[in-house]
Every structure is written in C-alpha cells, then in structure tokens.
Amino acid sequence: MTGRPLPRLHHKQDDVIRLFNAGCTNTEIASRLHMDRSTVGRLRRDLGYPPAPRPRPRPRSLGEVFTAGTTSLPGGHVLWTGHRTEDGTPVLKHQGRHHTVRRVAWFLEHGWWPKGRVTAGCEHRWCVTGHHQRDSAGVQQARADGRAVTGMPRRPAVCGRGHDQLVHGRLGPDWRAYCQACKTASAAGGRVVA
Numbered sequence: 001m002t003g004r005p006l007p008r009l010h011h012k013q014d015d016v017i018r019l020f021n022a023g024c025t026n027t028e029i030a031s032r033l034h035m036d037r038s039t040v041g042r043l044r045r046d047l048g049y050p051p052a053p054r055p056r057p058r059p060r061s062l063g064e065v066f067t068a069g070t071t072s073l074p075g076g077h078v079l080w081t082g083h084r085t086e087d088g089t090p091v092l093k094h095q096g097r098h099h100t101v102r103r104v105a106w107f108l109e110h111g112w113w114p115k116g117r118v119t120a121g122c123e124h125r126w127c128v129t130g131h132h133q134r135d136s137a138g139v140q141q142a143r144a145d146g147r148a149v150t151g152m153p154r155r156p157a158v159c160g161r162g163h164d165q166l167v168h169g170r171l172g173p174d175w176r177a178y179c180q181a182c183k184t185a186s187a188a189g190g191r192v193v194a
Contacts, residue, residue, distance in 0.1 A: 016043050025052040065094050066104050070128065077122065078105075078129045090128065105130045114138075143171035150175070 012033050019029045026044065030037040044052065060068075069082025069092055080090035080101050090101035102118035109130025116136025120127045134142070155169055155177035168181040 013043065013047075016040060017047065020044060020047070020049045023053060025055055027052075059095070062094050062099075062104060063108055065092050066101070066108060069101070076129060077124055077127045077132070079126060080128045101128050102133055106133045106135060109133065140171055143173070143175050147171060147175040 015033055026037050026040040029040045071079045071081050073079055084090050091098050105128045106114040106118050114135030118133050118135050121134035122132040155165055159179035161182055163179050163181040168179050170178055170180045
C-alpha cells in the first residue's frame with residue numbers, strides 16, 4: 001500500500017461507508033441516499049466490504065396475524081377469512097401454536113386470555129370483532145344480570161346432589177339455573193362427577 005487514499009468512486013462515498021459500517025443493506029442505503037442499488041453494490045465490492053447482510057424478517061405479532069386473516073364489514077363487524085379446521089372453526093397459527101380466532105379476538109381486545117369458551121356476543125354468529133366476543137364468565141354474568149332484573153330468585157348454593165353452585169352452577173340462555181356437574185354426569189351415563 002502506498003499510503004495514498006483510494007480515489008473517490010462516488011460523491012456520496014463517505015455516507016455509503018458510514019452506512020456499510022452500520023450494517024445496512026444495499027437496498028436500505030440506496031433508499032436513504034437516493035442512489036441506484038447496483039451502484040451501492042459496486043461500491044461495496046470495490047471498497048472490499050463483505051456482501052450485504054440478508055435482512056431477517058421480523059416475526060409478525062399476534063395482532064398482525066389476526067388482522068391479516070380478517071375483513072372489516074359495515075356495522076363494526078369483522079369476518080374471519082383465514083384458515084379453518086375441518087369442522088369450520090376459525091383458527092390461526094402464531095409462533096408455532098394454534099389458537100381459535102375468537103380467543104385471540106378476546107385477548108387483543110382485553111389484554112388477557114378469556115375464561116372458558118368464547119362466542120359472538122352480537123347478532124352475527126360469524127363475527128370476530130374483539131368487543132363483540134363473550135367468554136363463559138361474561139355470558140354467565142350477563143345471564144345473572146338478566147335474572148336479577150326480572151326478579152327471578154337467586155340460584156341455590158348447592159344443587160340437589162350437593163354440588164357447590166359457585167363452582168358448578170350455570171345459567172342457561174333462558175336464565176334458568178342448572179348444575180354443570182349433574183349435566184356432565186347425566187351425559188356420562190349417570191356417573192356422578194364431584
């Protein structure tokens with residue numbers, strides 16, 4: 001080496017070198033400095049810099065995956081247009097895990113995962129708008145509120161078989177109280193599940 005500086009290859013060379021050293025790609029540099037990408041690539045090669053790093057794609061957030069599979073409709077409703085299971089359940093995959101879309105809609109709206117099953121709380125069964133979703137606890141609370149407004153009696157503390165109704169008690173769509181443990185036992189052929 002003679003100690004002489006390299007001849008200037010381009011009038012923006014100093015800026016290009018600064019961005020090479022910052023780890024920018026040829027495309028980023030060309031965009032920032034309003035240059036042709038092939039000129040940036042030639043400078044990289046001529047100045048002895050290694051090939052541009054390949055940008056690693058940023059993982060999409062849960063909200064981005066959800067939004068990519070939806071279409072907004074009039075009236076504030078959202079339709080799921082993404083993947084469904086064989087039985088028609090809307091699902092999405094994020095970071096290697098499958099989630100039902102209704103649970104994700106609830107999570108994105110409230111910031112915590114719902115308790116139990118999630119259903120549409122509006123008149124459209126297919127709607128996945130976050131604030132239109134109801135989890136099991138919300139459905140039960142709405143039914144309890146309806147029961148109280150109409151003057152129906154409070155549900156008993158225990159059912160006829162002795163199940164604690166704070167744990168097993170549910171209210172049906174008609175606001176009538178029933179015991180989920182008894183209903184499960186009946187479906188299992190009469191075996192009582194405590």
